[in-house]
Amino acid sequence: MLKKISVERLAPGMYVHDLGVAWADHPFTLNRFKLKSEDQVAELMAAGLQAVYIDTDKGDDVHDAPTAADVRAEVDARMRDVANESPPPMRITVSEEIRNARILYQRAGTVVRDVMRDGRLGKAVQVENVAGLVDDITQSVVRNSGALLAMLRLKNKDDYTFMHCVSVGTLMVTFGRALGLSGEALRQAGIGGFVHDVGKTLVPDAILNKAGKLSEGEFLLIKRHPAEGHAILLKSSNVGAAPLDITLHHHERMDGKGYPEKLPADRISQLARMAAIVDVYDAITSDRPYHKGIAPTEALRKMLEWCNGHFDETLLRQFIRCIGIYPTGTLVRLSNGWLAVVTEQNTSVLLKPAVRAFYCSTARGPIAPVEIDLAREPDYRIVADESPEQWGVDPMHFLEVTRH
Numbered sequence: 578m579l580k581k582i583s584v585e586r587l588a589p590g591m592y593v594h595d596l597g598v599a600w601a602d603h604p605f606t607l608n609r610f611k612l613k614s615e616d617q618v619a620e621l622m623a624a625g626l627q628a629v630y631i632d633t634d635k636g637d638d639v640h641d642a643p644t645a646a647d648v649r650a651e652v653d654a655r656m657r658d659v660a661n662e663s664p665p666p667m668r669i670t671v672s673e674e675i676r677n678a679r680i681l682y683q684r685a686g687t688v689v690r691d692v693m694r695d696g697r698l699g700k701a702v703q704v705e706n707v708a709g710l711v712d713d714i715t716q717s718v719v720r721n722s723g724a725l726l727a728m729l730r731l732k733n734k735d736d737y738t739f740m741h742c743v744s745v746g747t748l749m750v751t752f753g754r755a756l757g758l759s760g761e762a763l764r765q766a767g768i769g770g771f772v773h774d775v776g777k778t779l780v781p782d783a784i785l786n787k788a789g790k791l792s793e794g795e796f797l798l799i800k801r802h803p804a805e806g807h808a809i810l811l812k813s814s815n816v817g818a819a820p821l822d823i824t825l826h827h828h829e830r831m832d833g834k835g836y837p838e839k840l841p842a843d844r845i846s847q848l849a850r851m852a853a854i855v856d857v858y859d860a861i862t863s864d865r866p867y868h869k870g871i872a873p874t875e876a877l878r879k880m881l882e883w884c885n886g887h888f889d890e891t892l893l894r895q896f897i898r899c900i901g902i903y904p905t906g907t908l909v910r911l912s913n914g915w916l917a918v919v920t921e922q923n924t925s926v927l928l929k930p931a932v933r934a935f936y937c938s939t940a941r942g943p944i945a946p947v948e949i950d951l952a953r954e955p956d957y958r959i960v961a962d963e964s965p966e967q968w969g970v971d972p973m974h975f976l977e978v979t980r981h
């Protein structure tokens with residue numbers, strides 16, 4: 578059945594039958610197609626279309642599906658909800674912890690490289706080295722989790738597979754601690770994060786870094802990495818149940834459409850659910866050979882949007898609370914045009930962290946660094962995430978400035 582609806586009511590899943598304008602006047606290659614994403618809906622709106630015909634026999638009906646505006650409003654409401662919660666307090670400032678975090682980050686890269694090399698050579702993985710690293714990372718996270726989180730933003734796209742394991746391990750420790758894990762349980766969660774993709778060491782780089790669409794065969798090869806990683810770890814002594822579970826199940830989904838086992842939600846452990854969240858967060862915020870990472874805030878918004886099928890929503894909200902809506906190290910633009918780096922999460926409202934402003938985007942020049950606690954300074958607010966690359970600035974440099 579054909580229905581004419583306003584573009585605001587369009588949503589992914591609907592089948593567009595007629596755009597109502599000439600082919601040359603819209604940005605799509607076809608006149609008839611199924612909407613697959615919010616981005617496509619946004620493109621239709623941006624093209625200035627007012628109303629379109631949908632075919633409810635070939636796609637979702639307007640009554641069955643939430644509208645694009647509904648989805649946006651719902652995600653906004655969920656972000657606001659989380660924003661009213663408080664992150665755990667820090668013992669020292671990010672500036673005081675950043676040097677130590679930099680050294681730890683480099684050491685983590687070496688440890689993960691060794692794990693991957695051993696896995697590739699069919700040797701036992703040295704879990705004791707990973708456990709020692711996790712303990713030191715835990716200490717850094719306890720002092721100030723923002724320092725290592727900021728460091729994770731530095732990944733080089735060519736090193737992605739290694740550094741992704743470093744990120745997932747660090748995020749598992751940060752997230753696990755925020756959820757109340759400690760001692761051996763937290764250590765095992767961290768180890769699981771650091772080794773979770775060890776199976777990728779058996780996938781050719783040409784496939785891991787392929788820029789174009791993967792063939793079905795290539796995708797099947799990639800989908801073998803959880804089971805292959807699990808097999809590598811089984812050959813190593815002293816690997817606990819938690820790292821084995823995280824490695825095998827970090828691609829399972831709450832709707833049962835994950836891999837390798839298509840587990841239903843009630844058979845996915847909390848650790849595997851946590852790993853699924855931090856794995857996707859790091860993947861979509863990182864530059865890869867074939868795509869540019871998105872800003873953390875946008876990534877968290879998208880994950881909230883997807884969480885019905887993909888993630889455990891309660892855990893996802895706890896993750897956002899743990900790292901912040903504007904994680905430490907994020908470059909933001911303030912309402913007066915200044916660029917600033919987020920230095921500290923605010924313990925009462927996540928949308929208003931403390932920042933250090935250092936550049937004027939309108940005058941296009943540096944300013945003397947200024948500390949601003951956005952919760953106490955109503956004249957300033959964050960208006961956007963910014964790309965450090967685009968502005969040619971290094972926010973890390975300004976995190977290292979000692980506060981007076």
Ligand SMILES: [Fe+2]
Binds near residue numbers: 773774802827828856
């Ligand atoms: Fe993976």
